[in-house]
Amino acid sequence: MAENEMILDPELAAEQKRKAKHRKKVQAYIKKYVSLFIGSIITAVGLEIFLVPNNIIDGGVVGISIMASALTGQPLGIFIILFNLPFLYLGYKQIGKRFAFSTTFAILSLSAWTAYFGPVEKLTGDLFLAAIFGGIITGLGVGLIIRNGGSLDGTEIVAIILDKKSSFSIGEVVMFINLFILSSASLVFSWDKAMYSLVAYFVISKMIDIVIKGLDESYAVMIVTENHEEITAAIMARLGRGVTLLHGEGGYTGDPKKVLYSVVTRLEVDKLKEIVMEKDEASFVTINPVHDIVGGMFKKKAIH
Structure with missing residues (x-):
């Protein structure tokens, strides 16, 4: 009997180790998607309560979606999903399915929460305050999503792919695309809204860096x-x-x-x-x- 127990002990230890490893993997998976969900809520608050009602845009696909929503009167979330679809396919093919699934989840969550916060009245009509506080809150949410392996912006996917096939860095590609998008805000809204959008984009970028890198680097x-x-x-x-x-x-x-x-x-x-x-x-x-x-x-x- 003692010999059988001695023989079974290593097997039992291996099974316990396997279960512990599986449990940690599940916990990490849950933590990741909870963080993506919370990040999408925070981003929606920054967009719908500060930026969108003041006609201030973010860069990338979200910025294009804000302008499309303003021109057509259709919900912002619809355009965020539609405009990101081709980039999601590229991300799936070129980067990997984990990234694509995380990004899809984040985009769908953001779209749902923008619809929820859309009817909420804006907190301020002061464009400078809206750009600063909207940028801080939006950057916090986007940073949380990026930190957990997701993305809300198809231009980042394009930048990652072009970085592998050209001499341009990811940052240079994203900056070029966003300068074009932010400039377009002057045609849809006005030049002053475009300049406030640039302020918001700068704040969002810095906030994303803080979330990803931390205050104490x-x-x-x-x-x-x-x-x-x-x-x-x-x-x-x-x-x-x-x-x-x-x-x-x-x-x-x-x-x-x-x-x-x-x-x-x-x-x-x-x-x-x-x-x-x-x-x-x-x-x-x-x-x-x-x-x-x-x-x-x-x-x-x-x-x-």
Whole structure:
């Protein structure tokens, strides 16, 4: 009997591990779609209570949809769905079905919530306040959707595809398309509405960055040094950060090199530079922003 239990134990442990992994996957899936749903609600509030009633548009497909709705009198949500359909197909073919499904869910949710908030009276008729607060709220919602693997804007899908096939970056393609769309607002509404739309677009873009990157940005640091032991000890002791040691080789000399890799917050960057220069003035340091961190023991520690 004891032998049978001993034999079954590894199988039971494997089954429990499999169930735990499945449970985490389901929880992550639920969290993702709840976030997409909440993001669509927030976006609809920004659009229907601030931007749309004041004839201020966002960029991309949503901006085109706002103008089409104003010209035809039809609900905004209908145009958001219709204009995004060809881009959803492109996204499915070129990027992947997960992205397409997440984006479809976000677009359908946004369309439903714009219909719900459409009849609600606008909070302000001041165009500047509408552009600022509408931009903040809309950017918060769109950022939450993008952070969870979705999108509301077909122009981003086009930009991702063109980025792979041309010398233009995603940001350059999106900016070019949106400048054209925002300029078109002057023909549908007026030049002052077009300029307020540009203000709103700028606020939305900055808010999206904040949601995706966070207020307290993190940076990945790589240090090529001959004095890796002292620098490692100093970073761990004075910043409380972990350090990974990589083995490299000089491209010209062929000499072995030690490369230190660590992640620090924006407030810790200057202190890290000070530590490195103090220990080895001949070291080479590169610092790059990190948009997200998963796993590990990355927590804020006091600088001293």
